[in-house]
Amino acid sequence: MGGAGWTRQSQRDFSSFVISSRLIEIPFKTGELTWTNRRSGFLNIAERLDRFFIAGDWTESHWANEAEILLITGSDHYPICLRIQDDNAPERCPFKFEAMWLWDISIRNLVEQWWKHKPDNPGNKAFILLKKLQFLKEQFKRWNRESFRNILKEKVDLEEGLKTLHEQIISQGMDEDL
Structure with missing residues (x-):
């Protein structure tokens, strides 16, 4: 915390505007301060400058709102x-083809092999296409787990570690170790 601060009149004007506009502030789930002078120790100044507001009637809808400091x-x-x-x-989450799969030299042969799979109970051409695509999706998912592990989980774990570090910086301020 620190810095020059607002004048009392500017605070009243802002509060009056928020109230008259029926705005509701969305709190951050990961801290409060959105600006820092990036200095360490007692020279650090951090303030809350950035905010999200929504119209009051928005809260009555079925939309969930979540604000986060990144x-x-x-x-x-x-x-x-x-x-x-x-x-x-x-x-x-819908199935998505990952571009990284194309870097594997065996992918073309695997897709050709998987595509030759015949559905158990054949029907018209549209049904066969649907069954082949479903089979292909399952094969991609299995092959991805075996070849690349679960890189999405690893990414989430790394992001969680960074998030914890970020929260420490927000609450304790920037220092050499953080």
Whole structure:
């Protein structure tokens, strides 16, 4: 904390605007301070400069809102993110072809081999295509686990470690160790 601060009149004007506009502030789930002078120790100044506000009637909808302070990069402002999620949306993530798979020299032969698989109960051409695509998806998922491990989980674990470090920086300030 530190810095020059607001005047009382500017605080009243801002509060009046927020109230008259029926705005609701979305709290950050990962801290409060969004700016730092990037100095360590007693020279560190950190403040909350950036915020998210939503219209009051938005809170009555089925959308979930979550604000987060992200990892600091080159700026003196922490990037902030507002996630808006439809509560009615399905939780499962759709299958996605990963570009990294193309770097494996065996992929072409594997796809050709998997595509030759015949469905157990054949039907019309559209049904056969659907079954082949489902089989292909399962083969890709299995092959991905065996060949690349679970790199998405490893990425999430690394991001969690960075997030913990980031939260320490937000709460304790920047120092040489952090």
